Amino acid sequence: MKTHQAKLKILSLLSDGQFYSGEYLGEQLGVSRAAVSKHIKGIQDWGVDVFRVQGKGYQLAQPMQLLDEHLIQQHVSNPVTLHPIIDSTNQYLVERAGDLESGAVCLAEYQSKGRGRRGRQWNSPFGANLYFSMYWKLEAGMAAAMGLSLVVGIAVIEALKALGVDDVKLKWPNDLYYQDKKLAGILVEVSGQAGDAAHLIIGMGMNLFMRQEDITIDQPWTTLSQVMGEHLIDRNELAVALIRSWTDILRGYEETGIAGFIDAWNSMDNFINRPVKLLMGDQVVRGIERGIDTHGAVLLETEEGIRSFVGGEISLRSDEKQDDN
Known part of the structure; x- marks a missing residue:
């Protein structure tokens, strides 16, 4: 954990996109320049481009906006936990489902074992995308969870529209597309017993600044930065919008089930x-x-x-x- 804290401190210092010398970084962390170099290598292993220029120091390939748990929590009523480094946001909630409040959210900057549908690995470079999961207790039970990923997809599109992002579409049953290219994927995991409430873990990974070398999917893809063009993405604002939209639509789903969303889905079907x-x-x-x-x-x-x-x-x-x- 101490090693991660050092790396995270370096990333925080470098996040403005300016050059910082190894000596300066070492002074801020209380370590040697050799230790800084070792931490930089670890940061690069997380999929972050860090350059070193003789006489100038270290610089990120592009400025990085880090997620801010306190800021996000100020704008939503859901319990929010941010883990900069985690195996999987879905797995974190799965292991704690019985103790969580419905609507609890876990966000991460980097997932070492992110996963998608059918057990596929989801490549999750640090700070490049948005990885988050929500726990929801569905009192209607397991059978009522049918079609849940469809409704969550609608909520994502509504959140994006509120932020000025248009023309994102849905691909049955759990993907979001823009101009026939994959933008995001949704994974819903359901547990429970017959006659009891269903415990839902709803996860999503959205491409924000994904690089070509980071892609492991075998289909055309895009990123939100490409969709928005010159408009900057505020990752914290996006997280807040998605949490609010998911919460609202899940409450509506509890009342109507999938039947209340068929027209909305069909209007967004790619x-x-x-x-x-x-x-x-x-x-x-x-x-x-x-x-x-x-x-x-x-x-x-x-x-x-x-x-x-x-x-x-x-x-x-x-x-x-x-x-x-």
Whole structure:
């Protein structure tokens, strides 16, 4: 932990994008320049670009805005915990679900074991994106959690619109897209027993400043910085907007279930009325995507008529792309 604290202190000093000498950094931390150099190497291992120029010192490739737990907590009623370094925000909440208040949030700057749908690893370089998870206790039980990731996606788009970001769309069941490129992914983990409340852990990773060398996904992708262009992203403001939007929509979901959000989803569906294919293991189903039904299943118009598909190993790719996209 002490090693992490030193690295975090260096990052805080370098976050304004200016040059700082190894001697100055060492003085601030009470360590040698050799120790500073070692910490810089560790920071680079977190996926942060740090340059050293002879006679000038160290500098970040670009200024970095760090998340501020106190600032975020001032603007939301949810309990908020920020862990600069963590294995996984979802796993942190999973391990504490029984002791948490509904709506509790965990944020991180860096995840060493971030994960996505179907157990895939989510690459999580320090400070480059937004990684956060929320715990929600759903009194209606496990069965009522069907389609929850769809509703959370709607909440993300509504939060982005409030910040001036338009034209973000949804990909069934858990991704956000901009101009046919992946912007963010949502992961919902559900636990509980029949007849009891469901314990939901809802996680999201959103690309903000992701670099080409950091990408491990095998599909076209984009970042919020590219979407917004010259407009700067305030990561703390974004976190606040998402926490508020998730909380509001989850309260609405408790009252209506997925049925209250079908029209909203269909209006935001990136693939609606387009030719698509569904991949289920070795099986491929092609058709025209027609939105979702009252259970949150995706609807495809095939040669056999309208068919619904839900859950499991389903992925959705547009046939307008090459098959290996």
